[in-house]
Amino acid sequence: MKTLYLAIKYLAILVWSCFVVFPFLWALTTSFKTANGVTGGATWIPWLQYEPSMHGWKTLFGGAGGTDITGPYLNSIIVTGSASLISIVLGTLAAYGLSRFTFKAGFVRNGDITFFFISQRIMPPIVLAIPFFLLLRQLGLLDTLAGLVLVYIALLLPIAVWVMVDFFNNVPRQLDEMAWLDGCTPMTTFYRVILPNSVPGLIVAGMFCLIFGWNDFFFAFTLTFTNTQLLPVAIVALNSSVTPWWSLSASALISVAPLILLAFVVERFLSRGGLAGAVR
Amino acid sequence: MYRQKHLFLLPGLLVLVAIIIFPLLFTIRVSFSSWDVFQPGLDWIGGENYGRLLEDARYWGALGRLLVMAVGTVLIQYVLGFALALLVWGDLRARRFFRVLFLVPMMTTPVVMSVIWRTVFHESIGPLNGILQAVGLHGLPWLSEPTLAFISVMMVEIWQWTPFMFLLLLAGLVSLPREPYLAAKIDGAGPIRTFFAVTFPAMAGISIAAILIRLIEASKIMESVYVMTSGGPGTATETSSYYIYIRGLRDFQLGYASSLSVTYLVIMIISLTIIAKVLVRFFVKDRT
Numbered sequence: 001m002k003t004l005y006l007a008i009k010y011l012a013i014l015v016w017s018c019f020v021v022f023p024f025l026w027a028l029t030t031s032f033k034t035a036n037g038v039t040g041g042a043t044w045i046p047w048l049q050y051e052p053s054m055h056g057w058k059t060l061f062g063g064a065g066g067t068d069i070t071g072p073y074l075n076s077i078i079v080t081g082s083a084s085l086i087s088i089v090l091g092t093l094a095a096y097g098l099s100r101f102t103f104k105a106g107f108v109r110n111g112d113i114t115f116f117f118i119s120q121r122i123m124p125p126i127v128l129a130i131p132f133f134l135l136l137r138q139l140g141l142l143d144t145l146a147g148l149v150l151v152y153i154a155l156l157l158p159i160a161v162w163v164m165v166d167f168f169n170n171v172p173r174q175l176d177e178m179a180w181l182d183g184c185t186p187m188t189t190f191y192r193v194i195l196p197n198s199v200p201g202l203i204v205a206g207m208f209c210l211i212f213g214w215n216d217f218f219f220a221f222t223l224t225f226t227n228t229q230l231l232p233v234a235i236v237a238l239n240s241s242v243t244p245w246w247s248l249s250a251s252a253l254i255s256v257a258p259l260i261l262l263a264f265v266v267e268r269f270l271s272r273g274g275l276a277g278a279v280r
Numbered sequence: 281m282y283r284q285k286h287l288f289l290l291p292g293l294l295v296l297v298a299i300i301i302f303p304l305l306f307t308i309r310v311s312f313s314s315w316d317v318f319q320p321g322l323d324w325i326g327g328e329n330y331g332r333l334l335e336d337a338r339y340w341g342a343l344g345r346l347l348v349m350a351v352g353t354v355l356i357q358y359v360l361g362f363a364l365a366l367l368v369w370g371d372l373r374a375r376r377f378f379r380v381l382f383l384v385p386m387m388t389t390p391v392v393m394s395v396i397w398r399t400v401f402h403e404s405i406g407p408l409n410g411i412l413q414a415v416g417l418h419g420l421p422w423l424s425e426p427t428l429a430f431i432s433v434m435m436v437e438i439w440q441w442t443p444f445m446f447l448l449l450l451a452g453l454v455s456l457p458r459e460p461y462l463a464a465k466i467d468g469a470g471p472i473r474t475f476f477a478v479t480f481p482a483m484a485g486i487s488i489a490a491i492l493i494r495l496i497e498a499s500k501i502m503e504s505v506y507v508m509t510s511g512g513p514g515t516a517t518e519t520s521s522y523y524i525y526i527r528g529l530r531d532f533q534l535g536y537a538s539s540l541s542v543t544y545l546v547i548m549i550i551s552l553t554i555i556a557k558v559l560v561r562f563f564v565k566d567r568t
Contacts, residue, residue, distance in 0.1 A: 009372075012367060013364075013368075013372075013378060016360075016364060017378065017382075020381060020382065020384060020385055023393060023397060023439075026407050027396045038405060040405075041405050042407035042409070042410025043410075044407070090291050090292035090295055093288045093291060093292060094289050094293060096288050097285055097286075097287075097288025097289035098289060101285035101289075103285070113289070113293065117293075117296065121497075122549065123300070123545070124520075124541075125500060125521070126500075126502070126544075127524075127545050128300070128303055128307075129528070130528050130541065131307050135302075135303060135306070151299070154299035157295065161292065186285065215388075215389040215390060217390070217391035218502070222529055232391045232392055235391075235392050236391055238395075245399055248395060249399075252392045252393070252395060252396050255389060255392050256387070256389055256393070262387055263380050263383040266383055266387075267383060
């Protein structure tokens with residue numbers, strides 16, 4: 001009975017692991033193929049089944065017959081990085097305010113304001129895409145990095161507020177009170193006492209911002225044309241009827257690589273129980 | 281002293297209101313206009329767009345498809361995510377390795393992975409049919425047969441987002457107190473009994489949160505559809521977001537698409553509220 005249970009357990013883990021790894025392995029082996037290797041059918045093992053070549057990888061960095069993705073890569077880093085940073089700053093400030101002070105405006109209380117922030121996640125991107133398009137065109141920000149940063153703040157700010165409100169609610173208030181007794185103003189309390197104690201929360205919030213920013217496709221797709229391409233848009237542009245599978249696979253792999261490293265960070269927090277607060 | 285409190289809240293709040301509320305109000309206004317390629321600009325045609333969408337079978341079809349796809353994928357993700365979380369919660373060799381591995385899909389860009397999946401599903405030279413043929417079965421038209429295309433899209437969504445369920449549920453499991461388990465052991469309860477009497481009820485809150493968050497995100501499904509099938513074959517995989525995208529940003533019927541958007545948003549808010557209520561009732565009743 002015990003052995004049977006163990007066998008089923010490991011079999012289940014094995015099956016799911018294969019499912020998870022499958023597309024990555026396929027992309028990896030495809031990225032070393034040439035046109036002949038691809039049309040030759042679903043082959044997996046280089047040298048044995050097909051002749052491997054670095055062609056797919058070379059075209060990504062300006063080689064002949066491919067798309068140079070270094071530009072889009074940089075664009076993605078700039079947009080995701082700056083939008084995340086701004087969202088974290090604004091979101092952390094707002095979250096601290098919501099967690100420590102009482103706000104009242106008519107029937108609106110703290111809880112309602114927090115809900116307003118979080119509820120923005122319900123908004124389907126398509127609902128905002130049309131007005132964003134017209135708005136950015138009016139401002140002359142269509143197809144620019146600045147325009148995308150602006151839109152991404154709307155996307156990421158709710159996440160930052162959501163994680164940080166929860167985090168600050170678990171930071172003891174005595175910490176603030178002691179700082180006040182020492183003559184700190186709320187601003188200096190926040191800056192000198194609370195912020196240094198909030199690094200784990202900031203990391204979780206920052207991580208979620210980076211994930212959602214880096215992985216967005218829709219706004220980058222609808223609000224830019226050719227001047228300002230972000231990475232996912234550049235990759236999807238390769239996806240046509242005559243898809244270059246080799247460079248497509250190679251570019252997909254180096255686009256998802258940085259965030260896969262984040263999985264290790266998440267697991268760290270998970271093992272320490274640091275995420276439990278953030279998801280309640 | 282408390283005068284400074286507005287310095288904390290207002291910058292973030294004002295930015296969000298400026299970026300979201302004005303565009304939203306603008307959408308509502310545009311939805312009462314006939315803005316399109318031939319008539320670019322605001323006019324007032326009353327509720328004409330809304331009358332038209334009531335008779336738009338393609339719109340309601342997309343909404344029905346979205347409902348099946350969202351509820352179906354989220355339920356499967358919940359069951360699988362819970363099972364996986366339970367598997368790596370207890371004793372296991374290389375536990376941390378599997379935890380990291382199981383988290384990986386949610387870290388990857390959905391649209392980029394959809395591009396890879398499209399090659400996986402390729403009918404003649406894709407690896408999935410390659411494997412089927414290797415074991416002596418026939419290859420299947422994964423993306424060109426309506427039902428199969430629908431299932432393929434769901435499969436990709438499940439691959440991508442089961443890790444999110446896994447993450448939230450495992451975080452919940454890790455933070456459970458140990459005492460009830462000792463009590464259950466002393467009472468001689470088996471693993472199945474322990475699960476339904478101790479673990480499942482204790483996870484009610486987090487289950488509700490996880491399912492709701494995923495339903496909210498799933499109600500926006502369109503990127504995997506756009507990349508893998510473009511809504512086809514026919515309209516077999518067309519979801520609401522994708523249909524609105526076609527009407528608005530491809531046909532450029534901004535007025536009509538705005539009315540579709542507003543209706544879609546209202547339907548989403550109402551149905552998610554109802555689902556939240558139902559979920560609370562279901563999980564809390566199970567507590568007994």
